[in-house]
Amino acid sequence: MNDQIRQAVLQLKAGHLVAIPTETVYGLAADANNSEAVKKIFATKGRPSGHPLIVHVAMPNPSSGSESNWGAVLGQWSRDVSPEALVLAEKFWPGPLTMILPKAKNVLNEVTGGQETVGIRCPSHPLAQHLLNEFGGGLAAPSANRFGRISPTTAEHVKDEFPDSDLLILDGGPCAVGIESTIVDLTRLDSEGAVVLRLGAISRDQIHAALSQINSQRHLSFAQSSSDQPRVSGSLSAHYAPRTKMLLYPSHGLNQSSQGFQLDLKNFSKIAWVHFSGETINPAVQQKIVEEFLIPNNPTKLAKELYALLRKLDKLSVDLILFESLPNDSSWDAVRDRLGRASVGSGI
Secondary structure, eight states: OOOHHHHHHHHTTOOOEEOOOOOOOOOEEEHHHHHHHHHHHHHHTTTTTTOOOOOEOOOOOOSSTTTTOOOHHHHTTTTOOHHHHHHHHHHOOOOOSEEEEEEEETTTTHHTOSSEEEEEEOOHHHHHHHHHHHHTSEEEEEEESSSSSSSSSSSHHHHHSSOOOOEEEEOSSOOOSSSSOEEEEEEEEHHHEEEEEOOOOHHHHHHHHHHSSOOOOOOOOGOOOOOSSOOTTTTTSSOOOOOOOOEOOOOOSTTTTSOOOOOOTOOOOEEEEEOOOOOOOOHHHHTTTTEEOOOSSSSHHHHHHHHHHHHHTTSSSSSSSEEEOOSSGGHHHHHHHHHHHHHHHOOO
């Protein structure tokens, strides 16, 4: 065990918080079995106590006799581990997938937001796995940022969020995925099937293909979110937001000849323009552009860069971010979801 991991384990066992890297975003971690430590997460983030946390777990120990003994891992946190849960764990863990399962009796209400369900994930970042194995338990870990703000994808981002804190930050480099995990609800399989509650790097089609291995029909329904769904992280309409006002505009919406999109500029004097290559702009808008950024025409690459870009934009001395809307193709669904929520919550 290296000194950094040793120090982090000691901090966590003493009931303190530690910022940890995952492949998605950096998390603000606490011992998931320590109610006072979990409460510190909510206080530090300014997060409402009714918003549940995701428990991060280590991979099964190969010495236990099976390298794929996910049932034992999930059984520590859930009272009902379905075949669907085992299939998804085998296929996508460690990785950017969170499963919502019926919680075991021992799971803290502070972790679940008072619900009878719990979110569980096994991160793939090697530093996170090393820490989880040495710690020997689950870690509750939402994103390491102020509630509703832009998620951190580097250790430096975490420092920016909590500049006056003595928070221990494990630096695992930039996050490989860059947006939060896909969340799948497996608590209503008989009535609605597997329900995708939050989009991420793992798509609906990938989940559907994995569940097709099971000789059952109940996995085929990917229902729309309903009023009785479990509350989960990142489901608010305004989230991941910069403090600078951000407006999403349709492609070619800033072209002088475009119709149907009107931009009132009288309240804005300095604008940052973010767009794909080839986009043109109305001269009336052009004269107020002080910063310009080109984004990659690739959803995976943009997802990895998105939060760092939003943070960079938020540090500029501009009063408006004009961001070209993303394509409607399903491959863009997850990053388009994050960008839309960021726009709704921006400027607040």
